[in-house]
Amino acid sequence: MNKKKTFGSLAAIRRDVRRDWQLYLLLLVPIIYIIIYKYLPMGGLVIAFKNYKVRQGIWGSKWVGFDQFTKFFESYQFKRVLVNTIVLSLYTLIVSFPFPVLFALMINSVRNERFKKVTQTIVNMPHFISVVVMVGIMFSIFNSATGLYGSVYRSLTGSNMAPDLFGSAASFRHFYVWSAVWQHFGWDSIIYTAALSSVDPSYHEAAQIDGATRFQRVIHVDLPTIVPTIITMLILRMGSVMTIGFEKVYLMQNSMNLSASEVISTYAYSVGLSAKGVGNFSYATAIGLFNNVINFTLVMIMNTISKKVSETSLW
Amino acid sequence: MKKNAKIKHNEDRLYYAFCYTVVTFLTLIVLYPIIYIISASFSNPDVVVHGGVWLWPKDIDLTAYKFVLEQPRIALGYKNTIFYTLVGTVINLVVTIACAYPLARKNLRGRGAIMFLFTFTMLFSAGMIPNYILIRELGMIDTRWAMLLPGALSVYNMIVCRTFIQTNIPAEMLEAAQIDGCNDFQYLFKMVLPLSKPILAVLTLWYGVSHWNAYFNAFMYLNSEELYPLQIFLKEILVQSKRIGPLEDEMLTFSEREHFSEYLYVTLKYCVIMVSTVPLFCVYPFVQKHFQKGVMIGSVKG
Numbered sequence: 218m219n220k221k222k223t224f225g226s227l228a229a230i231r232r233d234v235r236r237d238w239q240l241y242l243l244l245l246v247p248i249i250y251i252i253i254y255k256y257l258p259m260g261g262l263v264i265a266f267k268n269y270k271v272r273q274g275i276w277g278s279k280w281v282g283f284d285q286f287t288k289f290f291e292s293y294q295f296k297r298v299l300v301n302t303i304v305l306s307l308y309t310l311i312v313s314f315p316f317p318v319l320f321a322l323m324i325n326s327v328r329n330e331r332f333k334k335v336t337q338t339i340v341n342m343p344h345f346i347s348v349v350v351m352v353g354i355m356f357s358i359f360n361s362a363t364g365l366y367g368s369v370y371r372s373l374t375g376s377n378m379a380p381d382l383f384g385s386a387a388s389f390r391h392f393y394v395w396s397a398v399w400q401h402f403g404w405d406s407i408i409y410t411a412a413l414s415s416v417d418p419s420y421h422e423a424a425q426i427d428g429a430t431r432f433q434r435v436i437h438v439d440l441p442t443i444v445p446t447i448i449t450m451l452i453l454r455m456g457s458v459m460t461i462g463f464e465k466v467y468l469m470q471n472s473m474n475l476s477a478s479e480v481i482s483t484y485a486y487s488v489g490l491s492a493k494g495v496g497n498f499s500y501a502t503a504i505g506l507f508n509n510v511i512n513f514t515l516v517m518i519m520n521t522i523s524k525k526v527s528e529t530s531l532w
Numbered sequence: 533m534k535k536n537a538k539i540k541h542n543e544d545r546l547y548y549a550f551c552y553t554v555v556t557f558l559t560l561i562v563l564y565p566i567i568y569i570i571s572a573s574f575s576n577p578d579v580v581v582h583g584g585v586w587l588w589p590k591d592i593d594l595t596a597y598k599f600v601l602e603q604p605r606i607a608l609g610y611k612n613t614i615f616y617t618l619v620g621t622v623i624n625l626v627v628t629i630a631c632a633y634p635l636a637r638k639n640l641r642g643r644g645a646i647m648f649l650f651t652f653t654m655l656f657s658a659g660m661i662p663n664y665i666l667i668r669e670l671g672m673i674d675t676r677w678a679m680l681l682p683g684a685l686s687v688y689n690m691i692v693c694r695t696f697i698q699t700n701i702p703a704e705m706l707e708a709a710q711i712d713g714c715n716d717f718q719y720l721f722k723m724v725l726p727l728s729k730p731i732l733a734v735l736t737l738w739y740g741v742s743h744w745n746a747y748f749n750a751f752m753y754l755n756s757e758e759l760y761p762l763q764i765f766l767k768e769i770l771v772q773s774k775r776i777g778p779l780e781d782e783m784l785t786f787s788e789r790e791h792f793s794e795y796l797y798v799t800l801k802y803c804v805i806m807v808s809t810v811p812l813f814c815v816y817p818f819v820q821k822h823f824q825k826g827v828m829i830g831s832v833k834g
Contacts, residue, residue, distance in 0.1 A: 239716035240634035247631035261662030347745030353770025368583025505659030
């Protein structure tokens with residue numbers, strides 16, 4: 218009672234740490250984990266500024282400054298992988314963003330609870346399919362000779378051979394994006410349906426008394442409620458515009474669609490690791506670092522904008 | 533008043549009809565490929581390839597299943613995946629709780645700084661090659677550890693868990709427990725964990741599914757077949773799609789005993805999709821409300 222130690226004083230810190238020692242002990246495990254597996258590799262990023270040789274190790278290798286980066290910017294691949302990455306992610310964003318919102322608004326208008334539950338269960342299901350299986354499903358169903366697509370095409374046109382869909386650069390993007398929509402629109406709508414369930418029913422009642430139709434209530438009651446959620450999700454997505462997941466692109470890649478499917482992450486992999494033993498680690502690290510710095514900057518910018526515009530921010 | 537209500541009802545009818553139609557249509561689009569895969573996997577390969585299967589299985593043929601279930605490599609992949617899923621999820625849960633429980637304590641010294649240490653890794657990561665070098669330096673290449681440790685904690689899941697503890701377990705309870713002489717460990721095991729069952733269910737499911745579907749770490753860090761999870765074998769069968777290598781050999785041995793269509797490899801793929809995904813789909817309807825709950829907790833900012 219009489220001890221009036223200020224919050225910041227050394228004695229107060231010591232007292233608090235002694236009080237909470239068990240909590241710090243628990244935290245030790247995750248902190249050690251995060252330092253080893255997340256921060257140590259960040260230290261490894263120095264090889265982006267070096268000419269890394271396995272034998273010389275990270276510290277023994279020669280410094281080369283920004284040479285790896287200039288090499289990337291000047292390579293003929295640079296423009297192609299950059300454009301592919303941006304086009305693929307913007308296409309994904311534009312197509313896959315509105316679906317969950319519209320779906321949530323519509324399913325929210327459905328009054329039959331059983332119908333609602335059954336449809337939601339079904340549309341959420343594909344979210345749990347693994348990337349490998351998802352790509353496998355696409356390849357099997359749209360196979361021009363043996364798949365469902367092949368037989369539909371043959372029976373509709375009467376020809377005996379359907380054109381191959383996976384051998385062209387043009388179709389790669391459509392398959393990549395629309396399969397993602399198919400797989401995730403239901404799951405992505407959950408966050409909006411959750412927000413919609415928090416709408417105060419008295420707003421709806423008041424609007425009904427004023428003679429609003431159900432559709433008008435969607436526009437003037439439902440939609441405004443989920444706008445903050447929409448903005449938050451949009452920021453998250455815009456911030457990750459340059460992050461195209463490696464796995465799916467890599468699995469869908471073949472020599473015929475490479476002109477559209479080589480993105481930054483797959484390119485980094487192909488110069489760094491796929492040529493086993495002779496891979497250029499430094500060059501690949503520089504490419505990855507370039508990508509990650511842009512991602513980081515984008516999230517920061519989008520968050521600042523949203524803080525100003527809507528007072529909604531991620532942190 | 534009554535008349536008015538009736539008119540409104542008529543205007544709304546069109547909108548409702550529209551909603552039901554679109555929702556039904558989208559649901560059918562999601563459902564159809566799934567039904568097709570199930571039906572094709574049970575049908576005669578020749579019928580499937582020549583477009584005989586549209587909705588229901590035709591000319592039921594279980595040769596593909598027989599082949600897949602006899603495959604030693606599929607069995608091996610299954611066994612490994614179950615191992616990685618069980619052990620990996622336990623590790624995940626322990627690390628996540630060890631992180632979320634202390635950070636849910638609002639008066640913890642250095643809470644902000646520690647939180648930043650974790651959230652920063654969500655925004656910025658070193659990337660593929662530095663991670664690969666780390667795993668190699670740690671001597672974890674081609675060991676089971678490479679499948680279990682690098683992803684021991686998902687920061688997003690940890691934040692969801694922390695938010696749950698913060699919002700669902702009242703601070704007064706801690707005070708009362710402390711007065712009774714309860715220390716932080718006892719409080720965790722006797723109060724927090726029993727009261728956090730819903731979030732533990734969510735985390736178990738999220739982590740479990742991600743282990744079941746994991747492909748990247750195995751692809752990057754494993755070289756020996758004995759350690760491969762199911763997804764790597766699936767990739768060979770589904771994506772590389774060549775009838776070469778071990779699969780071809782096994783089909784040859786199989787053909788010595790069984791008579792089957794030259795198109796067996798087509799239904800084989802549907803069958804493999806089924807065998808690998810069915811466990812998830814069987815569990816899913818029972819646990820989907822937990823998954824959704826998790827998303828909702830995650831959307832509340834802590």
